[in-house]
Amino acid sequence: MTDAETERSPLLDVRGLSRRFDVSQPWLNRKLSGAGKLYVNAVDDVSFTVARGKTFALVGESGSGKSTIARLIVGLLEPTRGDIVFDGIWLGQGLKGAEARKLRRRFQMIFQDPLASLNPRWRVSDIIAEPLRVFARDMPARDPLLRVGELLALVGLSAEDGVKFPHQFSGGQRQRVAIARALAARPDFIVCDEPTSALDVSVQAQILNLMKDLQREFGLTYVFISHNLQVVRHMADEIGVLYLGRLAEVNKAKALFETPRHPYTRMLLDAVPDIEMTGRPRKRVEGEIPSPIDPPPGCAFHPRCPFMNERCRREIPRLVEGVACHAVEEGRI
Amino acid sequence: MTEPLLSVRGLTVEFPTRRGVLTAVNNVSFDIMPGEVLGVVGESGAGKSMTGSAIIGLIERPGRIAAGEIRLQGERIDGISPSAMRTVRGRRIGMIFQDPLTSLNPLYRISDQIVETIRTHLPISLAEARRRAIGLLDDVGIPDAERRIDDYPHQFSGGMRQRVVIALALCAEPDLVIADEPTTALDVSVQAQIIDVMKRICADRGAAIMLITHDMGVIAETANRVAVLYAGRVVEIGPVRDVIKDAxxxxxxxxxxxxxxLGGDAERLTQIPGSMPRLSAIPQGCAFNPRCERVFDRCRVERPEPIAVAPQREVACWLYDEPRSDGRAHA
Amino acid sequence: MTNDPMTTRQIEPVIPPRPPGLLRQALDSDMFYSWRNSPVTIVATFTAAALILVALLAPWIAPYNPFNPATLNLMDGFTPPMSEGAFSDNWFLMGADHQGRDVFSTIMYGSRVSLFVGAMATLFAMTLGVGLGLASGYNGGTIDAVIMRIADIQLSFPAILIALLIFGVARGLIPPSQQESMAIWVLIFAIGLSNWAQFARTVRGATMVERQKDYVAAARIMGVHPALILLRHILPNVLGPVLVIGTIGLALAIIEEATLSFLGVGVPPTQPSLGTLIRIGQQYLFSGEWWILFFPAVTLVLLALSVNLLGDWLRDALNPKLR
Structure with missing residues (x-):
């Protein structure tokens, strides 16, 4: 591949990703009650690509599988089916040793609850220095403490904060520490799982701005996971809307918000309380999200969909030109 | 002008601790008119939930109301006996909390809980109370209410549970409902439904709502007026649209x-530097002064009290004090 | 408000300062605060410290060496407390036993044995229990099931029975010539093995909670080896309850050792522990020589009580809910 081609090829390519969880009762209980095995398809046949230096957002409500996808990408979970290709390298089983380490250095994750993602018994300097130690062989030989000081300054903390423990910080500052740790080994790809949903609005603004600044400064690629449509609108270049483990719609951020196509996306946009639309009339939203253990057959959204027909009850719609909907496909909407 | 339904004057809630007395709510005053929805918004630590708890007399020990008075229809309800307070709660003030499971007893059927609450407060027969409970559940949008009334709380989904809680809060026909983050635990699409139900059902019954939340969007959709809290003080109060469009x-x-x-294309969000002060380190003068870019000398010394800047609007900020002791050169 | 993009900004790296010294930290901590505000704990600390110090220094500070036949006079037997021996110049603070040994000195030496056995047994139980608990909680599955069922079975027998059983089996396996010298180690092994299950259970539970937390996920994403995750990340976070059980376990192990020695299956009579002393003493209780039993028993009670009180305080101080 030439440089120009590398430039244009996606950094992350997810194809047909699926993950099934066994949620059966323990063996003995199952035998006693005569119940069978139970599975949840948390993620079902999800495909998308993430362009270099851009932010791809996955948005969905509870049970949509968005956090599972995050964990699959960073390798905390093994996919049941499907492939994840990072910068042309297939991330399957069998990636070991130095090669795996080189790759791991390049991706990082930022979690929802900064208090849980920082070891409470470690000092902030040690927390930020951990990736430096783990990837010492792949990093320029420098005083790790100097780098820690640099990282602390980068995320807007002071060097004196390094000796403190996580519980001595506010929520926003803790998330800054988590970001500093994520950046320590100079990754180019960061998965952000609801990074601001535990934070107050004014602090959220600080963190979102910081993340944008860092993206520009270091050319980072983000996969940004959130349930908050406003935040996603602000951060993302491209958005995938998830419903019960499947992608309902994928589109450029602006287009998705201006001309939502999938009935679920439309409903979601109608439901968001937005401060700029005070007192506007809203369409009534119907129904609730079904249980992922027993999803409706066919299109999972059909029980709540105003455009539902017989085909929707039977047949799972495929993602065609960014929308998985029979009604859109048939030109009914 | 009509008499306010709820009138809070100079409410101050204190918590004595081993490192000194913490003031969680500091000289807070506001009114709620009959049938009105007042939004109370603030970030964590602003004292918004504490204000709600003070009104219904549910402040956890060792906290206490140190000053101020709370009047419901002109009658004081702070410092009354626990049994008198219990009658006020439920009968005259309904409550909706973030987690429906704190309001519902998992061991009893929904029917038992609603019917018992109705019968505690209203002199009606068992059959009548049950009929009323079914009507209420129907009203809050629980399908097949007649059958589902005999289910247990765990048999309902999160959104349905919150509907049951709304029914429970309204079953004794209170004049005021205090809703503390009623939709925070819910998904966006369910949240919209719950807001609708809450608004509609309170409007039907003429009940006022005190809506406590951190989500300005929910307030924008729901409230008539909004009070913005910061570090235990009201910094601004006024009609929702005015406060949002022209804070x-x-x-x-x-x-x-x-x-x-949703509509914006802003590259960066406005950000306030720093974070809400801890209760143990609230700055002197205006509590916001270290984070404020328009701060001047007076802000660091003297605490601003709410100043009327327009009809129905008050702002606790020295910038609006006339005649202005001009310190804007510092800004 | 502030709207400065960070792209153009130059960063002057400042090396973070070194953490404060351990003593400074300890004195600043909430633990120290809660210790200072609990008079019972302060008394318990000093009692335990004094007993331990005396035990450690016994060979140098004891007035007599009760196991050196040269200084013993059998005729001094049964000398009451605070009096001089009838046939020697020896003065007995707590009286003398049937062999003319100074009870005060035998207690000092006896506490030494008791503490040594208790501490070593607890350390052994702790290491074994924490190790198995970590492995069990982190891996789950079959390893977890096997370890926990063994623990369940063991916990359904009284610890003393288990210790007796292990002691008996070990005795049978060791050649008689070495039984005397090995006795103390067999005892430690028996008591330790009968107490590991408590540690394992607690650590397993705590590990299962910690394992789910995102800081472990963060380390896993970096590819940190599971053993290092257990050791560096999880272990420090599950150590709180281990210290509590360890302290209370020490008191229990001391009592267990005393019980075994009282039953005559513990340390050899040439190296008497507090339990052995009590066994010897109880033979003379009804003939009026109460001091031979009384003083060792009081020492045992003081030791177990003060260590237990320390454990209680530790549990409260480490429990965030009680703060």
Whole structure:
């Protein structure tokens, strides 16, 4: 591949990703009650690509599988089916040793609850220095403490904060520490799982701005996971809307918000309380999200969909030109 | 002008601790008119939930109301006996909390809980109470209410449970409902439904709502007026639309700018530097002064009290004190 | 408000300062605060410290060496407390036993044995229990099931029975010539093995909670080896309850050792522990020589009580809910 081609090829390519969880009762209980095995398809046949230096957002409500996808990408979970290709390298089983380490250095994750993602018994300097130690062989030989000081300054903390423990910080500052740790080994790809949903609005603004600044400064690629449509609108270049483990719609951020196509996306946009639309009339939203253990057959959204027909009850719609909907496909909407 | 339904004057809640007395709510005053929805918004530590708890007399020990008075229809309800308070709660003030499971007893059927609450407060027969409970559940949008009334709380989904809680809060026909983060635990699409139900059912019954939340979007959709709290004090109060479109207090201005908008294309959000002070380290003068970019000398010394800047609007900020002791050169 | 993009900004790296010294930290901590505000704990600390110090220094500070036949006079037997021996110049603070040994000195030496056995047994139980608990909680599955069922079975027998059983089996396996010298180690092994299950259970539970937390996920994403995750990340976070059980376990192990020695299956009579002393003493209780039993028993009670009180305080101080 030439440089120009590398430039244009996606950094992350997810194809047909699926993950099934066994949620059966323990063996003995199952035998006693005569119940069978139970599975949840948390993620079902999800495909998308993430362009270099851009932010791809996955948005969905509870049970949509968005956090599972995050964990699959960073390798905390093994996919049941499907492939994840990072910068042309297939991330399957069998990636070991130095090669795996080189790759791991390049991706990082930022979690929802900064208090849980920082070891409470470690000092902030040690927390930020951990990736430096783990990837010492792949990093320029420098005083790790100097780098820690640099990282602390980068995320807007002071060097004196390094000796403190996580519980001595506010929520926003803790998330800054988590970001500093994520950046320590100079990754180019960061998965952000609801990074601001535990934070107050004014602090959220600080963190979102910081993340944008860092993206520009270091050319980072983000996969940004959130349930908050406003935040996603602000951060993302491209958005995938998830419903019960499947992608309902994928589109450029602006287009998705201006001309939502999938009935679920439309409903979601109608439901968001937005401060700029005070007192506007809203369409009534119907129904609730079904249980992922027993999803409706066919299109999972059909029980709540105003455009539902017989085909929707039977047949799972495929993602065609960014929308998985029979009604859109048939030109009914 | 009509008499306010609820009138809070100079409410101060204190918590004595081993490192000194913490003031969680500091000289807070506001009114709620009959049938009105007052939004109370603030970030964590602003004292918004504590204000709600003070009104219904549910402050956890060792906290206590140190000053101020709370009047419901002109009658004081702070410092009354626990049994008198219990009658006020439920009968005259209904409550909706963030987690429906704190309001519902998992061991009893929904029917038992609602019917018992109705019969505790209203002199009606068992059959009548049950009929009424079914009607209420139907009203809050629980399908097949007649059959589902005999289910247990765990048999309902999160959104349905919150509907049951709304029914429970309204079953004794209170004049005021205090809703503390009623939709925070719910998904966006369910949240919209719950807001609708709450608004509609309270409007039907003429009940006022005190809506406590951190989500300005929910307030924008629901409330008539909004009070913005910061570090245990009201910094701004006024009609929702005015406060959102034309915030006056520097904190409210920052808060509105910090919220990402669906329509907006802003590259960066407005950000307020720093974070809400801890209760043990609230700055002297205006509590917001270290984070405020328009701060001047007076802000660091003297605490601003709410100043009327327009009809129905008050702002606790020295910038709006006339005649202005001009310190804007410092800004 | 502030709207400075960070792209153009130059960062002057400042090396973070070194953490404060351990003593400074300890004195600043909430633990120290809660210790200072609990008079019972302060008394318990000093009692335990004094007993331990005396035990450690016994060979140098004891007035007599009760196991050196040269200084013993059998005729001094049964000398009451605070009096001089009838046939020697020896003065007995707590009286003398049937062999003319100074009870005060035998207690000092006896506490030494008791503490040594208790501490070593607890350390052994702790290491074994924490190790198995970590492995069990982190891996789950079959390893977890096997370890926990063994623990369940063991916990359904009284610890003393288990210790007796292990002691008996070990005795049978060791050649008689070495039984005397090995006795103390067999005892430690028996008591330790009968107490590991408590540690394992607690650590397993705590590990299962910690394992789910995102800081472990963060380390896993970096590819940190599971053993290092257990050791560096999880272990420090599950150590709180281990210290509590360890302290209370020490008191229990001391009592267990005393019980075994009282039953005559513990340390050899040439190296008497507090339990052995009590066994010897109880033979003379009804003939009026109460001091031979009384003083060792009081020492045992003081030791177990003060260590237990320390454990209680530790549990409260480490429990965030009680703060």
């Amino acid at each position: 006056r207090h520097p904190y409210s201005v920052g808060l509105m700018g910090a919220i990402p908008k």
